[in-house]
Amino acid sequence: MTQIFLSLAAALGGLSVAAGAFASHALREKISERSLEIFETGARYQMYHALALLLVALLISRTQSPQPTLIASGWLFIIGIALFSGSLYALSLSGIKSLGAIAPLGGAAFLAGWGALAFSAWSLKF
Numbered sequence: 001m002t003q004i005f006l007s008l009a010a011a012l013g014g015l016s017v018a019a020g021a022f023a024s025h026a027l028r029e030k031i032s033e034r035s036l037e038i039f040e041t042g043a044r045y046q047m048y049h050a051l052a053l054l055l056v057a058l059l060i061s062r063t064q065s066p067q068p069t070l071i072a073s074g075w076l077f078i079i080g081i082a083l084f085s086g087s088l089y090a091l092s093l094s095g096i097k098s099l100g101a102i103a104p105l106g107g108a109a110f111l112a113g114w115g116a117l118a119f120s121a122w123s124l125k126f
Contacts, residue, residue, distance in 0.1 A: 001066065005057035005074045012081055013050035019043040019089070027092075035092040042088030049077045049110060056117065063124055070120040076113030080106045 020043040027036055056074040060066040084106025091099040 001071055001074070002057050002061040005053055005060065008078060009050050009054035009057055012053065012078075013047060016043050016047035016050055016085075019046065031092060035095070038088050039092040042085035042092070045088075045110070046081050046085040049081050049113075052113070052117070053077045059120075059124065065125075067120045067123065069116045070124075073113045073116035073120065076109045076116060080109035080113060082106070083109060 020040065023036060023039045023043060027039060031039070053074055056070060056077065060070060060074075063070070084103050087099050087102035087106060091097070091103075
């Protein structure tokens with residue numbers, strides 16, 4: 001699990017940087033200011049949660065027997081990135097407002113991931 005989460009954290013973090021650069025350079029003149037803000041919010045939250053996933057991977061690597069809630073937190077961060085950031089990217093590029101309804105599901109996954117991480121933290125054994 002450590003290798004999967006580390007690899008995904010690195011890939012998602014890098015893609016977040018690429019998304020931010022794309023927004024800054026390629027999209028600035030092509031979409032509205034509001035759409036640009038939405039896109040940048042997706043990139044920012046993607047980076048935050050790529051770093052959170054990196055933390056989860058490092059914690060898993062340091063524990064003797066990783067707890068299921070710790071592993072679940074990693075998957076929840078990945079799901080949250082896909083749903084939250086993905087829907088914001090799609091919304092800002094397409095203008096289809098109904099895509100905004102998906103973002104709260106990603107936000108809920110983020111919250112559940114942080115909750116699972118907090119729950120795991122109480123009984124981590126190094």
